[in-house]
Amino acid sequence: MIQIWSARTTNGLRVSIMLEELGLPYRAHAVDIDDPATKPAEMMAIAPHGAIPVFKDDATGIAMTQSFAIMQHLCEQEGRFLPKAPAARALVLQWMSYVMTDVISATHPIFVLTSEFADTPAPIIAHYEARLLRFLGQADAQLAATPYLCGDEVTVADFALYPTAAFRSRLLDRAGGLPHLRAWMRTMAARPGVARGMAVP
């Protein structure tokens, strides 16, 4: 049985979406990420730093952290959503890296500055929002040309971006524009696996 320790954050949701889309049975343990005392010993043995998501597959013995690595591992194991052909695979890894390093580098400060510091000057928040919208504009331009980030088929890169885009839907509504990204978000949200994954834990 696959087990995950997770919470309703974009990093946690990436893993539950992936498991649901792959149709793999798993048990999800809900973790209060703000309370170290409640984090189970089995999770802490795998992730001594205490961050979710944490993954363990009793069948293979593989236990790991890092949402993007867990997604890639599962896609490679199941042979789905990550092509083997070098050019197609390189494109998917490029868009995975875009989410990991560009999109998250812009969205994380917005989260910290708005949820943990009540007195953050508005221009600083606006700076990161503009930065995030600029990065999401790259996805919008790509999605004008193809239905998914890497072409005609959905890939792990789409599942990686979706929860972060969904969590920023209020900013997207306020800012307007990015019509292709919005249409893609509706397509992604309508997928049963994505919908189920977004509800875990």
Ligand SMILES: N[C@@H](CCC(=O)N[C@@H](CS)C(=O)NCC(=O)O)C(=O)O
């Ligand atoms: N790069 C990691 C980030 C993991 C992470 O930052 N997890 C956060 C929640 S999204 C967490 O558990 N924070 C609580 C803590 O570090 O104690 C990943 O992609 O999995």
